[in-house]
Amino acid sequence: MVEEVPWADGKHSLTKAYMIFLARWARKLSWKETAESFRTSWDQVCHAVQFVVDWGLAHRTLGPISAIGVDEIQYAKGHKYLTLVYQIDSGFTRLLWVGQERTVETFQAFFAMLGTEISSKIQFVCSDMWKPYLHVVREKCSQALHILDRFHIVAKMNAALDDVRAAESRKMAQDGHEPLLKKSRWCILKRKTNLTSQQKFRLRDLLRYNLQTVRAYLLKEDFQRFWDYNSPTWAGRYLDFWCQETMRSRIEPMKKIAKTLRAHRELILNYFKAKKQFSSGVVEGLNNKVKVTMRKSYGFRTFRITELALYHALGKLPEPKLTHEFF
Numbered sequence: 534m535v536e537e538v539p540w541a542d543g544k545h546s547l548t549k550a551y552m553i554f555l556a557r558w559a560r561k562l563s564w565k566e567t568a569e570s571f572r573t574s575w576d577q578v579c580h581a582v583q584f585v586v587d588w589g590l591a592h593r594t595l596g597p598i599s600a601i602g603v604d605e606i607q608y609a610k611g612h613k614y615l616t617l618v619y620q621i622d623s624g625f626t627r628l629l630w631v632g633q634e635r636t637v638e639t640f641q642a643f644f645a646m647l648g649t650e651i652s653s654k655i656q657f658v659c660s661d662m663w664k665p666y667l668h669v670v671r672e673k674c675s676q677a678l679h680i681l682d683r684f685h686i687v688a689k690m691n692a693a694l695d696d697v698r699a700a701e702s703r704k705m706a707q708d709g710h711e712p713l714l715k716k717s718r719w720c721i722l723k724r725k726t727n728l729t730s731q732q733k734f735r736l737r738d739l740l741r742y743n744l745q746t747v748r749a750y751l752l753k754e755d756f757q758r759f760w761d762y763n764s765p766t767w768a769g770r771y772l773d774f775w776c777q778e779t780m781r782s783r784i785e786p787m788k789k790i791a792k793t794l795r796a797h798r799e800l801i802l803n804y805f806k807a808k809k810q811f812s813s814g815v816v817e818g819l820n821n822k823v824k825v826t827m828r829k830s831y832g833f834r835t836f837r838i839t840e841l842a843l844y845h846a847l848g849k850l851p852e853p854k855l856t857h858e859f860f
Contacts, residue, residue, distance in 0.1 A: 555581035589850025600657040602816035605635040628847035661685040682813035693786035
């Protein structure tokens with residue numbers, strides 16, 4: 534015969550109050566530091582976090598949700614990725630879903646968990662250009678305004694500019710020319726406002742030369758004006774003009790960027806249709822917190838432990854109410 538007591542749960546060897554106490558400290562410290570501070574084991578801290586997370590997921594209120602952001606992040610070596618879905622409503626952000634890998638099936642599982650009723654009321658979705666995400670959003674959330682990730686567009690353009698610089702630098706070295714592009718990488722990739730005094734002088738000298746790298750840099754800087762527009766119509770006209778000029782540049786990496794922007798034109802302009810209220814900035818900030826959470830424990834060995842830690846740190850899950858609290 535088994536007798537139920539109100540301060541314990543199932544076959545846990547710890548009381549509810551103590552598990553919640555450990556879990557709260559595990560949110561502030563690493564799990565190892567929590568175990569050492571309170572003279573218990575790492576496994577007991579893990580069990581405490583699992584209890585709090587499982588209870589929170591079972592009792593959290595999902596809806597209503599008006600805006601979500603989806604992104605992937607590498608959590609282990611060997612191209613092991615997580616799909617992370619966040620709620621990014623104005624004034625309230627939290628982690629909604631952690632999925633293994635970055636596939637169509639993974640993202641579809643999120644919408645299956647969310648349910649048709651809540652999914653149908655989502656108004657905005659922010660994502661990058663990853664094709665599985667684009668496909669699932671069209672299929673499961675077609676009523677929402679799909680906004681492409683500004684951060685990834687800028688990152689792709691910087692990567693293209695760096696490819697141009699590296700290729701031209703190698704060619705100049707092979708042809709025996711003066712190494713004009715040596716130590717110029719961050720001069721052309723960083724924002725002007727972030728350049729050091731020395732980098733500003735280096736960039737000024739570099740702009741005097743008629744190099745492919747310089748022309749690519751000027752195209753990148755011209756594109757920054759695109760984000761200053763407020764009207765989707767005028768933004769679209771400037772985007773078309775920039776792509777046309779870039780296609781005439783005969784700089785292949787930049788032409789590839791222009792083709793990508795043309796292919797996703799409508800999704801990019803949705804940023805302006807949403808009145809610039811939603812962007813990837815919130816998602817990138819949450820991704821940084823994810824990296825900090827994983828770094829605190831020097832990485833997690835299994836997906837399950839990673840999932841528990843991320844829900845615990847970013848899920849804003851409810852906790853069981855207790856008669857007595859530790860202070």
